[in-house]
Amino acid sequence: MYQYNQNDQTLIEQRVAQFRRQTERFLKGDISADQFRALRLRNGVYIQTHAPMLRIAGPYGILSSRQLRKLAHIARKYDKGYCHFTTRQNIQFNWPKLEKIPDILEELASVQMHAIQTSGNCMRNTTSDHLAGVCIDELEDPRPYCEIIRQWTTLHPEFDYLPRKFKIAVSGALHDRAATQFHDIGLHLVKNDAGQIGFKVLAGGGLGRTPVIGQVIRPYLEKKHLLSYLEAVLRIYNLYGRRDNMYKARIKILLKESGLEKFTQSVEKEWLLIKDGRELSDERIAAMQTQFARPPYESDAGQDNSFALRQQENKAFATWVKHNTADHRVSGYRAAFLSLKAPDSPPGDMTDTQLDAVADLADQYSFGEIRSTHRQNLIFADVKQADLFPLWRQLDALKLATPNIGTVTDMICCPGLDFCSLANAGSIGVAKEINEALDDMDYIHDIGDVKINMSGCMNGCAHQSVGHIGILGVDKKGAEWYQLTLGGSSENEAAIGERLGPAVAKDQVTKAVTTILDVYVQQRLEDESFLDMVKRVGITPFKEQVYADN
Amino acid sequence: MQIIKDKQIIDDSWNYIIDDADLEPGDISVSLARWKKDKQQLLEREGKLGVRMGPADSVEDFAADLKDLQLIELDFPAFADGRIFSHAWLLRGRYNYQGEIRATGHYLPDQVFYLSRVGVNAFSPEKTEDLPVTLANLDDFSVKYQTSIN
Numbered sequence: 293m294y295q296y297n298q299n300d301q302t303l304i305e306q307r308v309a310q311f312r313r314q315t316e317r318f319l320k321g322d323i324s325a326d327q328f329r330a331l332r333l334r335n336g337v338y339i340q341t342h343a344p345m346l347r348i349a350g351p352y353g354i355l356s357s358r359q360l361r362k363l364a365h366i367a368r369k370y371d372k373g374y375c376h377f378t379t380r381q382n383i384q385f386n387w388p389k390l391e392k393i394p395d396i397l398e399e400l401a402s403v404q405m406h407a408i409q410t411s412g413n414c415m416r417n418t419t420s421d422h423l424a425g426v427c428i429d430e431l432e433d434p435r436p437y438c439e440i441i442r443q444w445t446t447l448h449p450e451f452d453y454l455p456r457k458f459k460i461a462v463s464g465a466l467h468d469r470a471a472t473q474f475h476d477i478g479l480h481l482v483k484n485d486a487g488q489i490g491f492k493v494l495a496g497g498g499l500g501r502t503p504v505i506g507q508v509i510r511p512y513l514e515k516k517h518l519l520s521y522l523e524a525v526l527r528i529y530n531l532y533g534r535r536d537n538m539y540k541a542r543i544k545i546l547l548k549e550s551g552l553e554k555f556t557q558s559v560e561k562e563w564l565l566i567k568d569g570r571e572l573s574d575e576r577i578a579a580m581q582t583q584f585a586r587p588p589y590e591s592d593a594g595q596d597n598s599f600a601l602r603q604q605e606n607k608a609f610a611t612w613v614k615h616n617t618a619d620h621r622v623s624g625y626r627a628a629f630l631s632l633k634a635p636d637s638p639p640g641d642m643t644d645t646q647l648d649a650v651a652d653l654a655d656q657y658s659f660g661e662i663r664s665t666h667r668q669n670l671i672f673a674d675v676k677q678a679d680l681f682p683l684w685r686q687l688d689a690l691k692l693a694t695p696n697i698g699t700v701t702d703m704i705c706c707p708g709l710d711f712c713s714l715a716n717a718g719s720i721g722v723a724k725e726i727n728e729a730l731d732d733m734d735y736i737h738d739i740g741d742v743k744i745n746m747s748g749c750m751n752g753c754a755h756q757s758v759g760h761i762g763i764l765g766v767d768k769k770g771a772e773w774y775q776l777t778l779g780g781s782s783e784n785e786a787a788i789g790e791r792l793g794p795a796v797a798k799d800q801v802t803k804a805v806t807t808i809l810d811v812y813v814q815q816r817l818e819d820e821s822f823l824d825m826v827k828r829v830g831i832t833p834f835k836e837q838v839y840a841d842n
Numbered sequence: 843m844q845i846i847k848d849k850q851i852i853d854d855s856w857n858y859i860i861d862d863a864d865l866e867p868g869d870i871s872v873s874l875a876r877w878k879k880d881k882q883q884l885l886e887r888e889g890k891l892g893v894r895m896g897p898a899d900s901v902e903d904f905a906a907d908l909k910d911l912q913l914i915e916l917d918f919p920a921f922a923d924g925r926i927f928s929h930a931w932l933l934r935g936r937y938n939y940q941g942e943i944r945a946t947g948h949y950l951p952d953q954v955f956y957l958s959r960v961g962v963n964a965f966s967p968e969k970t971e972d973l974p975v976t977l978a979n980l981d982d983f984s985v986k987y988q989t990s991i992n
């Protein structure tokens with residue numbers, strides 16, 4: 293993973309010092325609440341229902357064991373002993389005290405971490421494929437470009453006060469695991485007709501209130517022009533994005549209101565004026581690539597026989613391997629998911645004890661590196677197959693081996709009414725209830741790939757609109773109600789879920805979900821996935837059953 | 843009234859003339875609208891000239907006039923209006939404007955490091971008490987990741 297140089301380190305330390313001064317000025321009354329809001333948001337500090345919330349950047353999801361131990365320490369010392377992994381590969385603490393946040397940021401800086409631009413109307417953490425560099429369907433590793441973009445976006449002097457937040461995702465694989473079609477800018481490494489690799493550039497995608505699928509604004513961009521092209525898009529957005537209405541301020545609205553052609557023309561016109569003299573050199577790209585060089589894999593890892601044997605002997609282990617590990621491009625290695633969706637814990641949460649233990653396991657089994665995923669789980673990307681059995685046993689003891697990755701209980705879920713001041717409805721409690729109703733692992737595995745995403749309000753932090761089953765908390769005269777959607781997807785065949793019907797009451801959500809699953813089990817064709825069936829039959833059969841009693 | 847220019851606290855020699863007021867002698871700035879309307883009259887008087895533009899104005903619109911102007915004031919109606927940052931960049935980066943670019947209005951002392959990086963070299967503070975913190979904040983960072991103006 294990327295290691296900071298002296299400049300990187302100085303920058304984050306100076307940022308901590310700056311925020312410390314700002315916090316002091318605020319506490320002394322020298323800055324108004326409104327002004328301080330803009331400053332604290334750019335340092336990841338929200339004011340929530342109970343306390344400030346601090347969101348820390350996980351750059352494209354990659355963390356070291358040392359960083360994980362620091363998170364454990366912060367959880368113990370400044371919070372209530374746990375942290376939360378988000379859908380954008382960031383980490384949140386829900387209970388820090390405002391006056392302590394500069395100290396927390398200083399602790400983070402000591403392990404090359406920060407909270408810069410994790411909220412506010414600015415360029416956010418760049419996200420990527422959680423299997424980058426190890427998956428078998430990759431054209432090129434996107435991480436070096438992610439780091440180049442991370443640096444470029446960090447403290448960008450011209451684009452820190454944008455009309456609205458701005459998110460960039462990069463993918464280098466055939467299968468889009470980074471939801472690039474739902475970002476303000478999505479970058480896809482692609483090959484052109486001449487066999488060179490560059491970027492396909494998408495813009496204007498986004499979730500939230502008005503989910504929109506991004507459109508291609510440039511089918512092919514030479515790598516060397518990456519930053520000048522981003523600069524052109526950002527300048528056009530900064531100058532012409534709407535600032536009169538926050539709900540119309542994302543780049544997706546600018547693109548829609550100008551039309552794809554006109555928007556693309558303005559970007560290209562701007563880009564032509566700046567592109568020369570700002571090229572990324574081959575040396576810079578190569579130097580960044582060495583930061584993400586392959587770890588020292590063992591060449592004989594594939595010769596091990598124990599892995600196959602253990603799976604034959606132990607059904608539970610075999611089930612875990614089937615659901616919670618992924619193919620690796622190096623023979624004898626697999627990527628192993630750590631499920632943060634144990635039945636009795638809030639999705640995405642981890643305790644300090646788990647964090648410390650996982651750091652030790654990462655050192656022992658996966659070159660000291662941990663990744664977070666868009667579905668709020670963790671991954672050890674480089675585990676030798678012979679190590680999977682002992683790893684599994686230890687993860688099981690830590691309650692991190694629930695074999696439910698990609699299944700219906702691998703829900704993504706925002707903090708909802710329990711923590712978030714914007715929420716209309718609770719989500720953690722509902723997730724728990726659905727989990728309790730779906731306690732039969734064989735049934736869950738039989739259902740297969742069903743992604744449930746649940747958000748506590750229209751802001752859609754848990755991306756409910758692209759859930760195969762989306763659940764959205766709405767407020768009905770002060771009561772918590774839930775709007776269901778079916779058929780969304782954030783992957784290659786991007787789709788926005790369709791509304792099933794009127795919202796249902798809180799005590800009816802679990803029943804609605806189990807009914808939807810029953811309809812699928814009864815009416816699916818052989819080997820037909822849930823999403824495929826929804827596409828084939830539409831929502832009517834589901835709707836009829838869910839609302840049968842009304 | 844004191845301002846910061848090129849990292850020094852100095853006395854301000856400029857006067858901004860509101861749109862329907864009579865022109866005054868000395869160094870004056872006027873709104874972009876007035877500049878367009880009274881350009882001839884303004885050019886014929888003695889003293890330096892400046893234009894105050896807001897976020898909704900366009901630099902391209904009066905780029906041809908920049909040679910006649912010694913000051914451009916970038917006026918923040920609200921600190922969050924980030925268009926000002928691109929205007930400053932365009933003035934320096936695209937039109938190679940060499941005169942004074944001054945931030946006025948409701949910006950934050952916490953934004954001056956970024957403003958100086960996109961080419962703003964003078965700061966008229968919202969309150970005189972802000973002068974020391976504004977000056978200090980120009981040195982918030984000693985490192986940077988992007989090419990911009992500075």
Ligand code: SF4
Pocket residue numbers: 706707708709712713714715716747748749750751752753754
């Ligand atoms: S979706 Fe709404 S309730 Fe949930 S975390 Fe986001 S803002 Fe809060």
